[in-house]
Amino acid sequence: MNLTLKVWRQSGPSDAGRMVTYRVEDVSPDMSFLEMLDVLNERLILEGDDPVAFDHDCREGICGMCGMVINGVAHGEQRATTTCQLHMRHFEDGATITIEPWRAAPFPVVKDLVVDRSAFDRVIQAGGFVSVPAGSAPDAHSIPVRKEDADDAFDAATCIGCGACVAACPNGSASLFTAAKITHLSLLPQGQPERLSRAKAMVDQMDAEGFGGCTNTGECTAVCPKGIPLDTIAQMNSDYLKANAK
Amino acid sequence: MNYVEGAPIRDTKAPAGPIEERWEKRKFGAKLVNPANKRKLNVIVVGTGLAGGSAAATLGELGYRVKSFCYQDTPRRAHSIAAQGGINAAKNYRGDGDSIYRLFYDTVKGGDFRARESNVYRLAQVSVNIIDQAVAQGVPFAREYGGLLDTRSFGGAQVSRTFYARGQTGQQLLLGAYQALERQIAAGTVEMFTRHEMLDLIVADGRARGVIVRDMVTGEIERHVADAVVLATGGYGNVFFLSTNAKGCNTTAIWRAHERGAYFANPCYTQIHPTCIPVSGEYQSKLTLMSESLRNDGRVWVPLRKGDGRAPGDIPEDERDYYLERIYPAFGNLVPRDIASRAAKNVCDEGRGVGPGGLGVYLDFRDAIGRLGRDAVEKKYGNLFEMYERITGENPYDVPMRIYPAVHYTMGGLWVDYDLQSTIPGLFVIGEANFSDHGANRLGASALMQGLADGYFVLPTTIGDYLAAGPFGEVDEEAVAAAEIKVRSRIDRLLAVNGTRTPDSFHRELGKLMWEYCGMERTEQSLRKALERIPELREEFWRDVKVSGTAEELNQVLEKAGRVADFFDLAELMCLDALVRTESCGGHFRAESQDADGEALRDDETFAHVSAWEYSPEGEPVLHKEPLEYEYVKMTQRSYK
Numbered sequence: 001m002n003l004t005l006k007v008w009r010q011s012g013p014s015d016a017g018r019m020v021t022y023r024v025e026d027v028s029p030d031m032s033f034l035e036m037l038d039v040l041n042e043r044l045i046l047e048g049d050d051p052v053a054f055d056h057d058c059r060e061g062i063c064g065m066c067g068m069v070i071n072g073v074a075h076g077e078q079r080a081t082t083t084c085q086l087h088m089r090h091f092e093d094g095a096t097i098t099i100e101p102w103r104a105a106p107f108p109v110v111k112d113l114v115v116d117r118s119a120f121d122r123v124i125q126a127g128g129f130v131s132v133p134a135g136s137a138p139d140a141h142s143i144p145v146r147k148e149d150a151d152d153a154f155d156a157a158t159c160i161g162c163g164a165c166v167a168a169c170p171n172g173s174a175s176l177f178t179a180a181k182i183t184h185l186s187l188l189p190q191g192q193p194e195r196l197s198r199a200k201a202m203v204d205q206m207d208a209e210g211f212g213g214c215t216n217t218g219e220c221t222a223v224c225p226k227g228i229p230l231d232t233i234a235q236m237n238s239d240y241l242k243a244n245a246k
Numbered sequence: 247m248n249y250v251e252g253a254p255i256r257d258t259k260a261p262a263g264p265i266e267e268r269w270e271k272r273k274f275g276a277k278l279v280n281p282a283n284k285r286k287l288n289v290i291v292v293g294t295g296l297a298g299g300s301a302a303a304t305l306g307e308l309g310y311r312v313k314s315f316c317y318q319d320t321p322r323r324a325h326s327i328a329a330q331g332g333i334n335a336a337k338n339y340r341g342d343g344d345s346i347y348r349l350f351y352d353t354v355k356g357g358d359f360r361a362r363e364s365n366v367y368r369l370a371q372v373s374v375n376i377i378d379q380a381v382a383q384g385v386p387f388a389r390e391y392g393g394l395l396d397t398r399s400f401g402g403a404q405v406s407r408t409f410y411a412r413g414q415t416g417q418q419l420l421l422g423a424y425q426a427l428e429r430q431i432a433a434g435t436v437e438m439f440t441r442h443e444m445l446d447l448i449v450a451d452g453r454a455r456g457v458i459v460r461d462m463v464t465g466e467i468e469r470h471v472a473d474a475v476v477l478a479t480g481g482y483g484n485v486f487f488l489s490t491n492a493k494g495c496n497t498t499a500i501w502r503a504h505e506r507g508a509y510f511a512n513p514c515y516t517q518i519h520p521t522c523i524p525v526s527g528e529y530q531s532k533l534t535l536m537s538e539s540l541r542n543d544g545r546v547w548v549p550l551r552k553g554d555g556r557a558p559g560d561i562p563e564d565e566r567d568y569y570l571e572r573i574y575p576a577f578g579n580l581v582p583r584d585i586a587s588r589a590a591k592n593v594c595d596e597g598r599g600v601g602p603g604g605l606g607v608y609l610d611f612r613d614a615i616g617r618l619g620r621d622a623v624e625k626k627y628g629n630l631f632e633m634y635e636r637i638t639g640e641n642p643y644d645v646p647m648r649i650y651p652a653v654h655y656t657m658g659g660l661w662v663d664y665d666l667q668s669t670i671p672g673l674f675v676i677g678e679a680n681f682s683d684h685g686a687n688r689l690g691a692s693a694l695m696q697g698l699a700d701g702y703f704v705l706p707t708t709i710g711d712y713l714a715a716g717p718f719g720e721v722d723e724e725a726v727a728a729a730e731i732k733v734r735s736r737i738d739r740l741l742a743v744n745g746t747r748t749p750d751s752f753h754r755e756l757g758k759l760m761w762e763y764c765g766m767e768r769t770e771q772s773l774r775k776a777l778e779r780i781p782e783l784r785e786e787f788w789r790d791v792k793v794s795g796t797a798e799e800l801n802q803v804l805e806k807a808g809r810v811a812d813f814f815d816l817a818e819l820m821c822l823d824a825l826v827r828t829e830s831c832g833g834h835f836r837a838e839s840q841d842a843d844g845e846a847l848r849d850d851e852t853f854a855h856v857s858a859w860e861y862s863p864e865g866e867p868v869l870h871k872e873p874l875e876y877e878y879v880k881m882t883q884r885s886y887k
Binding site: 011012028029030031032034035038039042044045046048049050051053055056057058059060061062063064065081085087089110111114116117118120121124125126128129130131132133134135136137138139140141143144145146147150151153154157158160161184185188190191 | 383492
């Protein structure tokens with residue numbers, strides 16, 4: 001396959017940035033999207049150009065480090081797929097592909113396709129945990145948990161913190177990310193003592209970071225590589241309202 | 247490369263007495279630090295996987311002043327996150343005869359009698375606390391309808407002791423540790439440095455006193471000093487270029503510590519996982535593991551005839567070779583990882599491999615679908631089938647999967663004593679980065695157990711015994727400056743070469759060489775060849791590598807070049823270690839040492855020891871042997887026939 005790439009290049013936070021066009025040839029349909037970029041970068045290095053900077057690590061869809069807006073869609077058009085798990089067989093020979101970073105004010109561009117997602121860590125710091133120091137736990141079987149609750153909690157807990165939800169949201173909201181953690185811990189008995197204070201602190205932190213509000217467009221769940229359901233946001237809002245009513 | 251033999255290691259600091267009392271004894275014997283003093287003691291933890299994340303969080307909870315470092319953009323991404331299968335614990339919730347002693351016994355035997363009994367027993371003891379801790383944190387383990395935790399039998403174990411969270415156990419446990427860590431960051435006990443890479447260890451007056459790191463965004467070289475340093479920087483499987491490790495995994499932190507005096511133990515022990523998706527082309531950047539559980543229902547086969555180009559569906563039953571069932575009738579497709587891997591290599595070497603380059607074997611679910619129905623198979627393995635199809639474009643319900651072994655885990659690592667302290671006082675090493683608990687072969691679902699045992703329970707106790715003598719005062723400025731200058735000059739040197747080959751092209755070549763000569767099967771001849779070739783390639787690297795950009799910016803090429811440079815040095819030591827160990831054991835198969843049936847043959851007379859290598863800057867590496875004694879588990883040759 002031969003492709004034309006239009007890639008966002010930005011040397012640093014103070015650079016205005018621009019789209020730059022590259023040709024890549026002899027792309028195998030079995031390559032992953034990131035392997036295709038590796039091939040481009042190997043060439044750029046030898047030509048003395050600056051290779052395209054992008055975040056990636058596990059390359060098996062679980063660490064959440066990679067993420068690009070491909071042809072206008074966070075992680076590309078294939079559903080429930082991280083960028084690293086997207087393969088070139090889903091593109092047409094001769095196609096033009098645009099590649100951009102996550103765009104949201106709380107995720108400033110570091111370089112090219114690399115953005116700063118530390119705002120997510122601060123949302124977790126606000127309360128995304130159960131306060132239980134090592135060594136203080138009772139026997140694991142002392143509190144049974146309904147299987148349905150454990151399964152639902154797991155579904156919410158599979159969030160990989162990639163930030164695609166924010167990139168896809170017209171409001172730049174981090175509601176799906178925040179709601180996933182609130183829901184995970186709200187569904188389990190271990191999460192009850194801090195349930196309301198957690199919801200309040202995390203939502204307030206999310207707002208303080210400059211993420212937008214949720215208007216139920218559902219773009220977040222559509223691009224989420226783990227398919228975190230939209231109703232987690234209802235759970236978050238419910239807990240948040242209860243916390244404020246107290 | 248030659249070596250000299252140094253003094254043996256006689257004392258690992260494990261207490262004497264009955265094995266079940268040793269950890270209690272050590273805990274009671276360890277000096278305590280009073281709460282007011284903890285606030286004056288600084289600890290650096292490098293790496294935020296299961297071991298590093300849990301250690302940093304726990305040390306923070308105890309009241310120490312902690313600095314935590316990771317190269318990723320957030321501590322939640324470390325590669326522990328990719329572990330699929332589960333975590334072992336001797337809870338015996340099933341009442342199926344499990345016990346601490348049995349987990350200890352299985353681990354010593356599974357490690358092919360090359361692990362320390364004292365350490366392994368402690369690991370089995372602590373395993374039960376890990377599950378309690380994780381559940382209390384809200385880790386959503388799989389549960390049964392009665393609300394209790396579900397378990398499964400894993401990797402050929404005869405008891406059901408593996409706790410799991412669907413196929414994402416590593417992710418859920420890591421997020422538990424990450425959340426505990428973020429809680430401490432919010433509390434101000436832990437200061438977090440993301441996108442920072444450790445490039446040297448500061449050793450002053452014989453103690454580990456800090457690290458030199460590079461801020462990967464600005465390129466700034468920073469000094470951080472402390473009263474103790476903990477390395478939790480993972481394994482070195484990426485020396486093979488292709489492995490199941492994350493792209494960023496590297497050996498730099500432990501290698502630099504090795505150069506500063508920490509012994510490196512058993513570097514040749516590499517685990518090759520049998521069920522990975524095969525290489526599809528030259529551009530391949532990493533390999534993806536498919537859970538071992540697939541072997542519970544999939545049947546492994548290759549065509550009987552060499553070079554049989556027919557589609558798998560066109561090959562009749564009597565022209566297929568279900569070689570694992572044929573050679574190992576008792577265990578069949580469920581033989582341990584090292585045996586399944588080597589058998590796959592053998593049939594491919596015979597020219598009977600399938601797929602691109604003939605480097606693959608079939609893992610066929612046709613019979614399972616026939617027996618259980620497609621729905622049942624989908625329920626059990628649906629997410630794995632989906633992952634396979636995403637990567638290969640083939641549907642495993644219709645066409646058998648193709649699998650091939652890939653490097654997955656390294657049992658070797660920095661030598662540590664019973665306290666997890668290296669040969670440099672004040673330098674502690676935990677998780678995959680150390681060598682201690684898995685011997686020559688790690689059992690499935692034991693990596694998560696060890697990482698969390700070290701981080702939540704063992705290190706926080708033993709490091710206190712060391713820190714009780716602190717704070718250790720000002721750090722000798724000369725030692726700090728010297729380490730910083732060394733780091734800077736190395737970066738300058740990499741940028742100055744301006745040659746014609748990329749760091750990745752060297753890494754690929756080194757990886758191929760290691761896979762070929764120091765991979766699943768090693769011979770004296772292959773290892774000597776590697777030891778001849780590695781220095782040549784390293785010399786070429788330092789003469790011809792091309793690193794674009796500058797040191798004062800986010801520069802992923804520079805990061806990569808530094809890591810590849812260290813992989814060369816490590817590769818050489820791995821081959822030397824493999825050459826010296828003329829026996830076969832666990833993940834290390836020497837072709838010269840096999841029985842009449844082609845199975846691995848240990849040599850307990852000569853090799854029942856840990857090989858701990860001391861770096862010597864000018865001369866030859868020094869080999870220190872730590873004898874291994876088995877008071878509880880009788881040494882036997884493994885048999886799976």
